[in-house]
Each structure stands twice: as structure tokens, then as C-alpha cells.
Amino acid sequence: MFKKITIIGVGLIGGSIGLAIRKRKLAREVVGVFRHAQTAKRALRCKAVDKATMDMKEGVEGADLIIIASPVHSIPGLARYAIRFADKGAIITDAGSTKSWIVSDIDKAIGRSKAVSFVGSHPMAGSEHTGVEFARPDLLEGSPCIVTKTSRTNKAALAKVAKFWKSLGARVEIMDPAEHDKSVALISHLPHIVAFSLAGCVPEGAMRYAAEGFKDTTRVASSDADLWADIFFSNKKEVLRSARIFSDFYWRLVSMLSKGDSRGVRKCLRAIKAKRDRSVNGPKR
Amino acid sequence: MFKKITIIGVGLIGGSIGLAIRKRKLAREVVGVFRHAQTAKRALRCKAVDKATMDMKEGVEGADLIIIASPVHSIPGLARYAIRFADKGAIITDAGSTKSWIVSDIDKAIGRSKAVSFVGSHPMAGSEHTGVEFARPDLLEGSPCIVTKTSRTNKAALAKVAKFWKSLGARVEIMDPAEHDKSVALISHLPHIVAFSLAGCVPEGAMRYAAEGFKDTTRVASSDADLWADIFFSNKKEVLRSARIFSDFYWRLVSMLSKGDSRGVRKCLRAIKAKRDRSVNGPKR
Numbered sequence: 101m102f103k104k105i106t107i108i109g110v111g112l113i114g115g116s117i118g119l120a121i122r123k124r125k126l127a128r129e130v131v132g133v134f135r136h137a138q139t140a141k142r143a144l145r146c147k148a149v150d151k152a153t154m155d156m157k158e159g160v161e162g163a164d165l166i167i168i169a170s171p172v173h174s175i176p177g178l179a180r181y182a183i184r185f186a187d188k189g190a191i192i193t194d195a196g197s198t199k200s201w202i203v204s205d206i207d208k209a210i211g212r213s214k215a216v217s218f219v220g221s222h223p224m225a226g227s228e229h230t231g232v233e234f235a236r237p238d239l240l241e242g243s244p245c246i247v248t249k250t251s252r253t254n255k256a257a258l259a260k261v262a263k264f265w266k267s268l269g270a271r272v273e274i275m276d277p278a279e280h281d282k283s284v285a286l287i288s289h290l291p292h293i294v295a296f297s298l299a300g301c302v303p304e305g306a307m308r309y310a311a312e313g314f315k316d317t318t319r320v321a322s323s324d325a326d327l328w329a330d331i332f333f334s335n336k337k338e339v340l341r342s343a344r345i346f347s348d349f350y351w352r353l354v355s356m357l358s359k360g361d362s363r364g365v366r367k368c369l370r371a372i373k374a375k376r377d378r379s380v381n382g383p384k385r
Numbered sequence: 386m387f388k389k390i391t392i393i394g395v396g397l398i399g400g401s402i403g404l405a406i407r408k409r410k411l412a413r414e415v416v417g418v419f420r421h422a423q424t425a426k427r428a429l430r431c432k433a434v435d436k437a438t439m440d441m442k443e444g445v446e447g448a449d450l451i452i453i454a455s456p457v458h459s460i461p462g463l464a465r466y467a468i469r470f471a472d473k474g475a476i477i478t479d480a481g482s483t484k485s486w487i488v489s490d491i492d493k494a495i496g497r498s499k500a501v502s503f504v505g506s507h508p509m510a511g512s513e514h515t516g517v518e519f520a521r522p523d524l525l526e527g528s529p530c531i532v533t534k535t536s537r538t539n540k541a542a543l544a545k546v547a548k549f550w551k552s553l554g555a556r557v558e559i560m561d562p563a564e565h566d567k568s569v570a571l572i573s574h575l576p577h578i579v580a581f582s583l584a585g586c587v588p589e590g591a592m593r594y595a596a597e598g599f600k601d602t603t604r605v606a607s608s609d610a611d612l613w614a615d616i617f618f619s620n621k622k623e624v625l626r627s628a629r630i631f632s633d634f635y636w637r638l639v640s641m642l643s644k645g646d647s648r649g650v651r652k653c654l655r656a657i658k659a660k661r662d663r664s665v666n667g668p669k670r
Contacts, residue, residue, distance in 0.1 A: 224596040244594045273594070283591045291602040293638065294583050298576060299665075300657040301634035306568045307664035309529045309558070311509040314665070316601045317576040321661050325654035332642055332650065343639045347632070349586035353578065354628045357617055365617065369610035372585040376606050379592035380584075380599070 101267070102127040106163040108156075108178050109170030110134065110143040112226055113195050115235025117167060118148035120268045123237040133159035133182075143232045160185040165264065167221075169195040173330040176205040179218065183209060186216045191257045193221045193264075197288065198335040199248050199277035207252045217257035220248035220277060223270055224288065228322040241269035246284070248277045285338035290346055292328055293339065295321040386552070387412040391448040393441075393463050394455030395419065395428040397511055398480050400520030402452060403433035405553045408522045418444035418467075428517045445470040450549065452506075454480040458615040461490035464503065468494060471501045476542045478506045478549075482573065483620040484533050484562035492537045502542035505533035505562060508555055509573065513607040526554035531569070533562045570623035575631055577613055578624065580606040 105127040107114045118130050132149035133156055134140040140152035153159045160166055160182050168175050168182070175196045182192060196202050203220040210218055225243040227234065245265040249258055262272045275283075298314075299321035307314075332339050356364040390412040392399045403415050417434035418441055419425040425437035438444045445451055445467050453460050453467070460481045467477060481487050488505040495503055510528040512519065530550040534543055547557045560568075583599075584606035592599075617624050641649040 224594060227597065243596055246594065283594055286587050287591045287594045287599050288596060290587075291583060291599050293642075294579055294635070295598075295602050296654055296657050297631060297635040297638055298579050299661045300638070300653065301631045302571050302575075304660050304664050306572045307661075309509060309531065309568055309572045310665050311528055311573060312512065313580075313605045314572050314576050316604045317580050318661055318665070319601045320598045321657055322666060323658070325658050326651055329647065329651045329654055333645070333647060336642065336645075340639065340643055343635075343642075346582060346586045347635065347639075350579070350582040350628075350632065353582055353585070354625065354632075357578075357621065357628075358625055360618070360621075362614065362618060366611055366614045368585065369581055369614055372581050372606055373608070373610050375589050375592075376584045376603060379589050380595050380603070381607060 102165050104129045104131060104163045105165045105167065106131045106133060106159050107149065108133040108166065108168045108182060110139065110148055110232055111169065112230055112234045113223065114169030115143060115146060115148035115232035116237065116239035117169060119235055119237035120240060122147065124267060126267055131159050146232050146235060148232050148235055156181050157185040162187060163190055166190055166192045167195065171327050171330055172196045172198055172334045175202050179206045180209045183216055188215045190216045191260060192216055192218045193261050195221060195223050197222060197284065197331045199280045201334060203248055203250060203277045207250065217254040219253060219257050219261040221261060221265065222246045222280060222284065223265060228320050230324045230327065243270050245270035245272050246280050247272055247274050248280055249274050250277060281335050281338045285335055285342040289331060289335055289339045290342040292320050292323065293343060294346060387450050389414045389416060389448045390450045390452065391416045391418060391444050392434065393418040393451065393453045393467060395424065395433055395517055396454065397515055397519045398508065399454030400428060400431060400433035400517035401522065401524035402454060402553065404520055404522035405525060407432065409552060411552055416444050431517050431520060433517050433520055441466055442470040447472060448475055451475060451477045452480065456612050456615055457481045457483055457487065457619045460487050464491045465494045468501055473500045475501045476545060477501055477503045478546050480506060480508050482507060482569065482616045484565040486619060488533055488535060488562045492535065502539040504538060504542050504546040506546060506550065507531045507565060507569065508550060513605050515609045515612065528555050530555035530557050531565050532557055532559050533565055534559050535562060566620050566623045570620055570627040574617060574620055574624045575627040577605050577608065578628060579631060
């Protein structure tokens with residue numbers, strides 16, 4: 101499918117993408133671009149890439165697909181850097197958790213040039229762990245992957261990027277970056293804020309009584325703090341909007357409890373369970 | 386260890402206790418007391434009990450340990466009923482998620498009589514599932530189990546109940562019922578309120594993009610709605626107190642985000658992650 105795929109940022113996500121490409125033989129060569137020799141060594145040891153380089157020019161030249169899988173705040177900068185060395189016709193995509201500002205910034209960098217195309221992506225997989233050591237070739241299998249489309253998106257590149265993620269086993273959805281940021285604020289960024297707050301408000305002494313419920317509900321609060329701070333700030337408007345939606349719902353439920361409205365609480369909890377069972381635990385995923 | 390252990394209410398928890406007792410041969414006989422013939426059949430099919438009965442008298446007579454593992458609201462009533470038929474010297478315990486009102490009600494029912502002893506217990510295990518089909522003999526292994534002690538608690542009975550839970554693999558902690566309700570409101574009831582609210586506030590349409598983070602954070606929102614409504618109401622004061630603690634923390638974090646206080650957010654998230662990693666993910670559990 102591809103001659104050379106270059107992955108910039110080979111951590112949990114980038115590494116899993118590399119492993120999946122290599123396993124499924126979707127490219128003749130998978131090259132990783134690194135900032136630190138130590139990370140390059142680890143990625144080679146995990147067989148996440150065929151070749152590692154610290155040189156952007158060397159990494160990007162000859163690549164027909166360039167995937168930027170670094171922390172969100174660094175994506176536009178790395179894209180601008182990669183564009184300078186990218187072959188004519190190369191497609192650039194990313195794996196960032198927020199899309200509006202990444203897509204508009206990179207679209208601006210490309211400008212009217214038709215030399216390279218950019219298509220924003222957000223493979224929605226991962227865990228609370230970071231680092232290539234946790235990468236798995238099946239990480240994306242069955243996971244949602246949102247691919248963005250704007251008035252500037254090259255259609256052929258969009259189709260190719262969508263097909264690429266599908267071939268890694270992801271369930272691809274195409275949408276507008278703003279729509280992405282709104283949905284993902286609710287379904288991904290908000291759960292992180294909530295989990296961090298829950299783990300934050302419980303005194304450490306009480307945590308010795310933590311059973312599976314607490315552990316699961318707060319699992320993502322063991323995620324990398326700076327990575328998530330960046331994500332929250334990069335999608336601040338929608339995160340704040342989601343935060344208010346959650347708080348309103350929460351206080352409606354807590355108020356019913358406070359007023360002793362047993363019927364109201366039961367009706368509310370039953371509806372939530374039914375909705376979650378249908379959507380998340382449903383048979384067809 | 387015991388001649389006959391009677392379990393009143395053989396669902397996920399009661400069934401797991403039955404399986405564990407039988408596996409570890411802690412009693413010559415495990416008898417289940419049921420309200421419905423259908424549930425009795427299912428428990429026998431799962432081998433959670435040796436014998437099933439719909440008759441409280443038959444179930445309780447001759448038992449040296451009686452465990453009430455039914456939904457919280459029914460525990461005091463079933464205890465009062467069981468006491469009428471219990472042998473002299475029998476120990477009664479329960480598996481309810483709330484302790485103050487259960488313990489004080491049953492202590493009152495026993496009164497000054499020394500015929501039977503009651504010791505409140507809360508094995509903190511379970512899942513979002515209900516029913517004996519999900520019972521597992523290892524459900525309690527490594528889980529916290531709180532055993533309550535009041536001025537009325539018979540010391541020998543307390544020691545025996547604590548030893549019993551330990552022999553099922555649980556990590557036993559002895560505390561005052563009020564202290565239990567306060568800690569458990571934070572570590573167990575609050576996560577359920579939060580998870581229900583999170584699953585409640587996200588539109589069903591957005592749930593198709595749910596990745597592992599959302600699934601884990603809301604897993605317990607697929608728990609039985611009425612069972613949890615009962616638990617919340619039975620520990621209402623402490624649940625409301627915990628709800629305010631969470632909301633205060635949540636809004637402190639969201640406000641920092643809103644003000645663009647990057648240093649504050651980072652510092653806060655890092656501290657939370659470190660605390661959770663130490664306490665929940667720590668090597669020594």
C-alpha cells in the first residue's frame with residue numbers, strides 16, 4: 101500500500117501504529133523520527149519501526165505517508181518542520197486528541213501549495229500508560245478513529261488515510277474538526293477531568309479500601325499529567341462546555357437524592373444504565 | 386471451621402461467598418435461603434450452595450454462621466426474621482454496602498439477648514453484574530472487607546467473622562460503622578454517582594466514539610439501578626457530603642483550566658497521578 105511510512109513520535113500510539121503496519125505489511129519500510137537516541141533504541145528493540153533516525157530530513161524524504169503521533173502541543177510545529185522535507189505528493193496525518201487548532205494550523209502552513217496534503221486523524225485508543233514498551237499491534241483493532249474533513253481537505257488523500265486506519269482494524273468516522281472536538285470533549289476529555297477529580301478528592305488514606313469500582317472509575321487518572329493538561333488546553337472551549345454539562349447532570353442527580361426523591365433517582369439511574377448497556381456494552385461493536 | 390453456614394440472598398456476592406466456602410471447605414454444609422424457586426435452582430446449578438430452601442426456619446436452624454447478602458434495604462428485615470429461628474450462639478453477619486443503619490437496627494433487634502450475635506460486614510467486591518451466574522470463588526481474594534465493631538459487638542463473634550473473611554482471602558479491616566460509611570461513601574458510593582452522571586450526561590450518539598477510557602470510567606454505571614439507589618439513600622448523609630467534596634475539587638480544577646492556569650493544572654494532575662499510582666497501582670496491596 102505504501103512505500104515508506106514515517107512515524108514522528110513513537111510512543112504508545114505511534115509504536116502501536118508501527119507494529120500494526122509491520123504486522124500487516126502495509127509499507128515496505130517504517131521509519132521512526134526521534135528526538136532522543138534512547139527512545140529510538142527502545143523503539144527498535146520493540147520492533148515498532150524498521151529504521152530510526154534523529155534527522156527529520158532523512159526520516160521524511162521518500163515517505164508517501166507521514167504520521168505525527170507526538171503529544172498534541174507539538175504536532176503543528178513538527179508538521180511544519182516535516183513539510184519542508186516531504187516529497188511532492190506525500191500525505192501527512194496525525195494522531196492528536198484535539199483537531200480544530202491542529203488542522204487549521206497545518207492547513208495554514210500548507211497554504212495553497214498542492215505539494216503535500218494534510219488529513220487530521222484521531223485514533224481513539226490508548227491506555228493510562230505511555231511509552232513504546234506498552235505498544236501493541238492490536239491497539240487500534242475495533243477502536244474508533246475519527247478522520248477530519250474540511251473544505252481544504254484533498255479528497256484522494258482523505259480516502260487514502262481513511263483506508264489506512266481501516267486496514268489497521270479501526271472503525272473510521274469522517275467528520276468536521278469542530279464536530280470532533282465537541283464529541284471528543286464529552287466522550288474522552290471529560291472522563292479524564294472527572295477521573296482526575298475523583299482520584300484527587302479522595303484522601304489517600306481511604307484509597308486502601310479501593311475496590312474494582314474505584315480502580316476502574318479512576319484508571320485514566322494514572323495517565324500522563326502533562327500530556328492531558330495539553331489536551332485539555334488545546335480543546336479548552338469544548339472541555340469547559342462539557343464540564344458544565346456534566347456538573348449540571350451531576351447536581352440534578354445529587355439534588356434528587358438530597359430531596360429523598362426515590363422515584364426520580366431510580367428512574368434516572370435506570371435510564372442511564374439502559375443507555376450505557378445499549379451503546380457501550382451492546383452486542384454490535 | 387463451621388458446621389452449617391446459611392446464606393440469605395445468593396446473588397453475585399452471596400453466590401461468590403458460597404463458592405468460596407465450598408472450595409475451601411470452611412463448612413460441612415452451605416445452605417441458601419431463597420424467595421423464588423427459580424433463583425434457588427440457578428444457585429444449585431452454579432453449585433453456590435449445597436442445599437436450597439425457601440423456608441427461613443429450615444434454612445437458619447442449626448447454622449452457626451448466617452450471612453445476609455441481599456440488597457441493603459432488605460438486610461435489617463431479613464435479620465429480624467432469621468433471628469427468630471437462629472440457634473443459640475449463632476453468629477449473624479451481612480454483606481451490605483452501608484453499615485450505620487443496618488448495624489444499629491439489627492443491634493436493636495437483638496437487644497439485651499445473648500442468644501445470637503451480630504457483626505456487620507462489607508466485603509468490598511463485586512462488579513457491574515448481578516446474579517449468581519456471575520459468582521466466582523475468587524471474587525473476594527485480595528479485596529478489602531470491612532468488619533464493624535461497636536460497644537455492643539461480641540468480641541468472640543467479631544474475631545470469628547474477621548477470621549472467616551480472611552480465610553476467603555479478603556483483606557480485613559475493623560472499624561466503627563460511622564467511619565465505614567464515611568470512607569465508603571468516598572471510595573465506593575461517590576464513584577458510582579460520578580460514573581452514573583458521566584454516562585448520563587453524554588448523548589447516546591456520542592457514545593459510538595467511546596474508547597477504553599470512557600468505558601472504564603463509566604463501567605459501574607451499568608450496575609443495577611435499584612440496588613444502587615438503595616445504597617445511596619441508606620448512606621445519604623455521607624453520600625451528600627462526598628458529593629460536595631468531589632464537586633469542590635472538580636470546580637477547582639475546571640476553574641484553573643478556564644483561567645488558563647497551565648502551571649496549576651499540571652501541578653494538580655501530577656499530584657493526583659502520583660497519589661493514585663502509589664495507592665491503587667502500588668506494588669504492595
